[in-house]
Amino acid sequence: MMTAFILALMELSLSFDNAVVNATVLKNMSAVWQRRFLTWGMVIAVFGVRFLLPVLIVAVVSGQSLQAVTLLAVRDPEEYSRHVQAAHVQISAFGGMYLLLVFLSFFFAKNKSLHWLVWVEHRLAQLGKLESIEVATALGALLFAQQFLPPGQKQAALLAGVVGVILFVVVKSVSGLFEHSEAVEGTAHKAGMVAFLYLEILDLSFSLDGVIGAFAITRDVVLILLGLTIGAMFVRSLTVFLVRRRMLEEYLYLEHGAHYAIGALAVLMLADMSLHVPEWITGLTGFVLILLSLWSSIRAKKQRDAAV
Numbered sequence: 329m330m331t332a333f334i335l336a337l338m339e340l341s342l343s344f345d346n347a348v349v350n351a352t353v354l355k356n357m358s359a360v361w362q363r364r365f366l367t368w369g370m371v372i373a374v375f376g377v378r379f380l381l382p383v384l385i386v387a388v389v390s391g392q393s394l395q396a397v398t399l400l401a402v403r404d405p406e407e408y409s410r411h412v413q414a415a416h417v418q419i420s421a422f423g424g425m426y427l428l429l430v431f432l433s434f435f436f437a438k439n440k441s442l443h444w445l446v447w448v449e450h451r452l453a454q455l456g457k458l459e460s461i462e463v464a465t466a467l468g469a470l471l472f473a474q475q476f477l478p479p480g481q482k483q484a485a486l487l488a489g490v491v492g493v494i495l496f497v498v499v500k501s502v503s504g505l506f507e508h509s510e511a512v513e514g515t516a517h518k519a520g521m522v523a524f525l526y527l528e529i530l531d532l533s534f535s536l537d538g539v540i541g542a543f544a545i546t547r548d549v550v551l552i553l554l555g556l557t558i559g560a561m562f563v564r565s566l567t568v569f570l571v572r573r574r575m576l577e578e579y580l581y582l583e584h585g586a587h588y589a590i591g592a593l594a595v596l597m598l599a600d601m602s603l604h605v606p607e608w609i610t611g612l613t614g615f616v617l618i619l620l621s622l623w624s625s626i627r628a629k630k631q632r633d634a635a636v
Contacts, residue, residue, distance in 0.1 A: 345593070345614045346534040347563045348586035349430070351570035353523055353530075361520035362571070365527060366564060372528050373564070377535045378556045379549075385419060386411040401549045408549070417481050417601045418488035421474075424597030425466055425492035426533040431591035432462035433500070434583075444584035444624060466493060469598060476602035485601055492533075499526050534593070535560075580628055585621020589614035 354362055387397045390411055401408040434440075435449055436456035443449035455461055470489040474482045502522050535556070570576060576583055592613045596605045 344563070344566070345586040345589035345618055346531060347566040348570065348576075348582055348618065349530065349590065350527055350564075350567040351576055352583055352586075353527055354567060355571045355576065357520055357523050361524055362568070364524060366568065369524065369528060369531075370561065370564060373531055373535070373560045374553070374557045377528075377532045378560070379553055381532065381535075382412050385415050389415040389418065405549050417477065417485050420597045420601045421470065421485040421488040422492040423533040424473075424594045424601075425470055425489040426496050426529070427590050427597065428466045428469060428594035429462055429493065429496040430530065430533075431587050431594055432465055434587045436462045436465075442580060442584075444581040444621060449584075463493060463497065469595075473598040473601060481601075495529065499529060531560075578629065579622060579625035581621040581625045582618070585618040585624075588621070589617040592617065 354365060357365070383394060383397045383401060386392070386400075386408065387394050390397070392400075397408070397411075400411075435452040438453065438456045440449070440453045440456070443453075467490075470486065470493075474485045474489070477485055499522065593610060596610050596613070599605055
């Protein structure tokens with residue numbers, strides 16, 4: 329049980345920023361879709377992202393069937409772990425690119441008026457006036473990162489990263505389509521569904537790093553699933569707490585800190601393709617950035633209250 333507890337702590341440390349960003353999306357969803365986020369979403373997060381997804385990745389990379397890889401995970405965890413570790417370049421490229429676009433799309437937003445680090449964010453918002461600047465920036469980062477890989481891995485990293493970009497663009501485009509078509513019958517339901525899918529893909533991207541890191545702690549697939557499930561349940565409970573207590577409205581820069589943490593995680597995942605980045609560095613970086621944004625938010629709140 330101690331191993332499961334350690335895995336749960338790792339999942340929590342890597343996903344606290346995920347909870348904050350989830351809350352920014354969840355607060356605009358209907359009560360029905362919020363409940364589905366906790367029920368359907370939990371099933372997807374546990375069995376889909378933390379068990380079936382690594383199995384699917386190993387099957388694609390190794391050329392084995394899903395059934396064979398599933399049996400391998402249960403019967404020979406050591407060999408299964410080796411296959412997962414072997415696919416870390418593709419996993420890091422996909423997750424890193426998706427998260428990098430989440431970060432860039434937030435700070436490149438043209439209509440963004442609230443800034444935490446004004447001297448940086450104001451300039452990024454100005455650059456946001458350029459068409460598709462976030463996609464161009466992300467692809468440039470991918471091309472730079474894959475230059476440090478051995479020749480045999482460059483194409484795999486490039487392909488996985490481009491898939492991450494395509495998935496982000498498709499989800500955001502469909503979401504924007506429904507957001508601007510509220511008069512169409514059934515659009516609210518479809519918009520809720522798209523937001524739900526966006527949250528699940530975001531959770532997927534965050535969890536990839538944790539799934540790989542879990543194999544450095546134990547090879548027991550059941551323990552990994554148990555530990556990451558405990559962490560995922562806590563993160564989702566934290567998301568709902570942030571929404572119901574209106575914490576994002578109360579602490580203005582919390583969302584900014586979470587997106588900086590996402591940007592840091594994305595950069596570390598891309599760097600991890602060619603050099604090993606310990607999980608504690610990833611988790612601590614995000615945690616510190618969120619704490620700093622919380623501290624700034626508390627100061628700003630006190631100044632507002634004093635001015636009233």
